[in-house]
Amino acid sequence: MEDAKRDINKTKRSKSDHVKNIVHSYLQKRNYASIGIQDNTKIDQQITYSLVENEISRPNSILYSxxxxxxxxxxxxxxxxxxxVKDLTKNKNICQDIEHLIAxxxxxxxxxxxxxxHSERAATFFKAHLPAIDKTKCDDFVKDLINLFTNDCDATCMIExxxxxxxxxxxxxxxxALLKKFVVENCHVVFLHVLQTWFELQQVDEKENETDEKMEEKPESNGVCVDNRFQKIMEVIQDLEKEPKQIFQINISFTNETVTCGLIKRNCGLVAYNQDNIVHLRPIHPYDPIMGVSDCKEIRLTDHSKRVYSVAIxxxxxRxxxxxxxxxxxxxxxxxxxxxxNCSGHLGPIYCASISSNSVYAASGSHDTTARLWNTDTGQTLRTFVGHTQAVTCLDFHPNCLYLATGSADRNIRMWSVDNGGPLRLxxxxxxxxxxxxxxxxGDTLASVGDDxxxxxxxxxxxxxxxxxxxKGEPITKLVWSKNGKQLCTASIDGVLRIWDLPQCQDNSPDNKNQEPSMNLNINGKIVALEYSFETFACLTS
Structure with a gap:
């Protein structure tokens, strides 16, 4: 009898070991760290945990590469x-400006x-390509940085x-145009990502360039010198530029109904807000038409049967x-x-919505604990993101449109792949x-605020x-970054608007935890929406 029990236990153990070996082999192939398998029902959770702990996403993602x-x-x-570049500048003299990109x-x-x-590989790369760098074609800052690298000096401040x-x-x-064609046809995605992340390449009209050069030469040829009064004016202008810029504020007035959500877009002269299940579109300036439609001062969208929680453009x-x-x-x-x-699919109220920067996708988060991805041209559901245990309360697309971040009442934030709907970060x-x-x-940082x-x-x-x-104060409910990512504007429930200077708080020291905002402004009314444009922050209030 005891021998039979031993045989049964041995069979069970052999099956268990077989499953463990299969899972272990799978994890190795997918670049996951090996983990102990205790219960088959927890395999998915452990795989996700391993993915997050080891900073691994799917092998062909931008972040992983x-x-x-x-x-x-x-x-x-x-x-x-x-x-x-060598062939281009040799055959076409008009493309000499590309050489300023090399350094x-x-x-x-x-x-x-x-x-x-890869410190050794980095040193090899530096020595191999340093002779190709023409220091006459780069600015003083880059030249000094290369000199520090060459002499093995501490360049931490300059690198930051x-x-x-x-x-x-x-x-x-x-x-x-030639650069775009070269990158698309010949370069790896890592090279493309470096150009997109660290460079702002803008097109300049050659005729305007010639005009600017003539205007710069003209004062010298006429012998014009700068007097003391002009210099004082320039100093005053520089001082004014250092002063904090005012917050642009628009208030929704002449209404007794509660405003549940809204948006402000100054670059297209539009505000939108919800009242009594109706979404109102109005121009920022009362005498302007909406979106170029002549004699149109307001548009009402009446396609919802209950109140609207989120509006996005x-x-x-x-869209x-x-x-x-x-x-x-x-x-x-x-x-x-x-x-x-009118898209249906969620099983509960939808609390948040967003549109990707390429205008191809829309995302929504619901009380049913899921987020959904939609095609903005057809309204078709493309993905359903399942993982939160309570309502999805907020979301945002990554600037490269490959990822989606969702925040929830379950106190967790998750990042998802737009391409396949898989979880990437927790x-x-x-x-x-x-x-x-x-x-x-x-796109390297995610800001979040909550009830804590x-x-x-x-x-x-x-x-x-x-x-x-x-x-201190009431919880913050809204966030928006400045264009350069050095400031963050927050709006709280009690109508307090704060602007935080982020370069002062790069580490998680105790001083940063008690950091004071550079601007603290009490707004009369409820802050419905925030935005950043024209080098200033703006808010919509009711």
């Missing part, structure tokens, strides 16, 4: 780029290899400044989405002022309901908190 930058791929791509690109690629943990701003470069239309101002308590999402075409589709550490999440302009009265800045590669700022 950049974090694990392959030095061989970078070296090969930069060599091809140098050969292409800063060389520095960023070198730093990316170092960041990936170099990586804290985008490198601005103006190229002729033909040069920019696409960056190109062609508008509204999310409602009636469990539907409405997508509108603003060019033709028509409803594209940010846990909030002590209450998450009210708002938003990616920084560079803390502003958190998350490193999306490491799934960890870079900084945590504690504040």
């Amino acid at each position: 950049c974090y694990n930058s392959d030095p061989v791929v970078i070296d090969h791509n930069f060599s091809k780029f140098l050969s292409w 800063p690109l060389f520095c960023h690629l070198y730093l990316d290899i170092l960041k990936g943990g 400044q170099f990586r804290g701003n985008k490198y601005f470069l103006e190229l002729s239309p033909q040069t920019l 696409s960056p190109d101002h062609t 508008l989405v509204t999310a409602s308590e009636d469990s539907t999402l409405c997508i509108y075409d603003l060019t033709e002022m028509r409803l594209i589709k 940010f846990h550490g909030s002590k209450g309901v998450v009210y708002s999440v938003t990616f920084s302009p560079l 009265k803390k502003v958190r800045l998350w490193d999306i590669l490491g799934s960890k908190i870079n900084n945590e700022i504690k504040y």
Whole structure:
């Protein structure tokens, strides 16, 4: 009898070991760290936990490729780029401006290899390509940075400044077109990501360039000198530029109904808000038409049967989405002022909605604990993101449109792949309901606020908190970044608007937790929406 029991136990153990071996083999193939399997029902949770802890996403994602930058791929791509530039400038004298891109690109690629943990490969890359850098074609800052690298000096401060701003470069239309063609046809995605992340390439008209050169030469030829009065005026202008800019505020007046949500877009002169289940579109300036429609002072959208919780507009101002308590999402075409589709699928009220920066996708978060991805042209459901255990309260698209972040009443923030709907990151550490999440302009940081009265800045590669700022007063419900990512504007329930200077709080020291905002403004009324445009923050109040 005992022998039979031993045989049964041995059979069970052999089956268990077989399952463990299969799972272990699968995890190794997918680059996951090995984990102990205790219960088959917990396999999915453990895989997700392993993915987050080891900073691994799917192998072909941008984040994975950049974090694990392959030095061989970078070296090969930069060599091809140098050969292409040499041939281009040899045959076409009009493309000489591309040479100014070589030195800063060389520095960023070198730093990316170092960041990936390949110090020896980085040194080899630096020595191999340093002779190709023409220091007469780069500015003084980049020249000094290269000299520090060459002499093995401490360049921490200069690197922070170099990586804290985008490198601005103006190229002729033909040069920019040739560069885009070269990158698309010949370069790895890592090379493309470096250009998108660290460079601001703008097209300049050659005729305007010639005019500017003539205007610059004219004062010298006429012998005009700058007098003391003019110099004092310039100093006053510089002092004014250092002063904090005023908050642009628009108030919704002449109404007794509660405003549940809204948006403000000054670059298209539009405000939108909900009252009594109706979404109102109005121009910012009373005498302007809406979206260029003549003699049109207000548009009312009446396609929802219950109150609207969220309104979002696409960056190109062609799409508008509204999310409602009636469990539907409405997508509108603003060019033709028509409803594209009233989308159904959620099983509860929809609390938040957003549109991607390429205007292709819309996302919604619901009381049913799921988020959904929609096609803005057809209204078709593309993905359903399942993982939260309570209502999804906020969401935001990554600037590259490949990822979606969702915050929930379950106190967790999750990041998803737009491409396949899979989970990529889990940010846990909030002590209450998450009210708002938003990616920084560079896409390397995620800001969040919640019921625990803390502003958190998350490193999306490491799934960890870079900084945590504690504040006093009522909870913050809205967030918006400045264009350069150096300031964050927050709005709280009690109508207090704060602006935080982020370069002062790069680490998570106790001083940063008690940091004071650079501006603290009490707004008369409820803050319905925030935005940043024209180099200033703006708010819509009711």
